[in-house]
Amino acid sequence: MHVVVNAAMSADGKLSSRQRDQIAISGEADFARVDRLRADSDAVVVGVGTVLADDPHLTVKDEQLCHQRLERGEPEQPARVVIDSKGRTPDDAAILDDAATTYVCLSETAPIDRRMELANRAELVTAGDDRVALLRAFAALQEQGLEQLMVEGGGELIFSLFEVGLVDELRVFVGPKLIGGRDAPTLADGGGFIDEFPLLGLERVERLDDGVLLCWTVDSYSSH
Template sequence: MPDRPFVLLSVAASVDGYIDDNTDQRLLLSNDEDFDRVDEVRAGVDAILVGANTIRRDNPRLLVRSDERRKHRLDGGLTESPIKVTISGSGDLEPASKFFASGDVDKVVYVPSAVAAKAIEAVGGVSTVVDAGAAVDLAFVLDDLAQRGVKRLMVEGGGTMHTQFLAAGLADEVQLVIAPFFVGDSGAPRFVGDARFPQSPSNRMSLVEVKQIGDVVLLRYLPREQANA
């Protein structure tokens, strides 16, 4: 079996740790220069994963935007953009979502057995629906993606996905961008929720890069054993 993919968590958050507010409009946490950096990271991975709630809330396209980067991928025998991946516990997915647009990019949906038929009926015509068993286990997802040729996976949210990957010890890198403002609403979505994380005061991650990008700052963290390898 191929090695599991390298998992990169990418997130932008306010100073007080929120990734969105509770309004109907999208909260812009970054700037154009950092959006371009994220686009470059996207162009260098094999798959991008978001949770189903992120699809419903933000309706992201998850495509490489730069013409030059898309051409570079095509010249290398790849699709213009990476495989799009989501996990849904309910199977409530809308085929008109931007996630399912762009026919030349594979879409993979992982669901529990109990809702597999429902998900296939909803989005089976525009994606590959994978029955992940009684519950969707992230190790199963990574093993299945490895079988599909995915070597680098970028996780772009939301907080539930970030929490699960970190708590399971399956995050190989965290790219955290801090926006220079506060949200100040305890009901708004946060970077992570409550969990028992292996990244604890006694098992600190290693900070390997700090970079100012206009009015935001990028912090890159690696598990200490990787940083010292």
Template sequence: MHVVVNAAQSVDGKLATRRREQLRISGPEDFDRVDRVRAAADAVLVGVGTVLADDPHLTLDEEDRRVQRLRSGRSGDPARVVVDSTGRTPTDARILDDAATTYLLAAEALDPERREALTAAGAEVVVAGAERVDLAAAFDELSERGIDRLMVEGGGEVIYSCFAAELVDELHVYVGSMIVGGRDAPTLADGEGFVDSFPRLKLVDTVRLDDGIVLSYQVDAADETPGAT
């Protein structure tokens, strides 16, 4: 599986405010770029924190891109994936509607009744890991379901976990011209953080969009930090 991480952050590296409120960092040009990246993916992944904070739909904005996918024999919209170890996704979340297939990555600790409720609401539950989702195992399960290209949209905990598990191939970051501040505001890669060695990236492209810049990186697998989810 090829994993592409995409995010928008402020100049000081924040994804949102300390209140975890949705923040408009980029503009129309970058929104269109993100829609293109989504259209090229087989599935789009977020963490349950993003679902709880933003209630995203994760479908395509441009109908032409949906039509092109259908003409190529694919579903109109990419599948949607939520990393949710204990099943906190609300059963009325937009991501569980019938616009596209939704996979919910959960741990074995997921309550059976909660699993049944989420399945009834439209989720296809994929269990991987005991107390927390084992991303490497979960991604293998997604590959078996035909997911060859996965777009990860965040948040910071999920992005960190993907890097820690050595699952990331590309990183695209839109840096908007604003300062957010706040020691408790989420960053691009939260989680425990790396202390001994660090994932190494190779800058391959820069593009100015709106009043910001998109930095595109490839992950240097030879230097990437080993770790677990």
């Protein structure tokens, strides 16, 4: 399995405002890049916080890219995955429509009634007691043939994936906008690293729109 984390952040490292409102950070060139990255993936992964805040559809928009997927013998759209420990994904979420297969990863604490409702709209993966055990959940996704995964956020999920060593690449568009706010979400929220820190190898820097695209590989973990 190969996991690519992709995100757009402001010049000061924020994903959105402190009110969790979606803010346009990148432009058309980056939108096209993200669409290509989705088209090259077996699945697009988000946390339930992103679903609740943005209600994303997570589909490939370019019809030519969809056609190319079909020519490769792949489904027209990549699968969609929600990491949702307690089953909070709304029944009418865009990600649950029939445009693509959707997997919802739950923990054992997800209520039975929510499981039943979600089971009508998605494939359910249960892994972990109080919260989704990411290693087990991703192993289950791999068993479904999902090898190339693209993670689109949010910050809590991105941190958790780095914490368990599941990230292979990090691609970040840094836009020409300052958001500010100590409570605004950042690229890697969560508890934060204390003793060991992921080390990244810079592979490519590219000017895009009025910002810059930074592409790293995850090299190792290092103590301070």
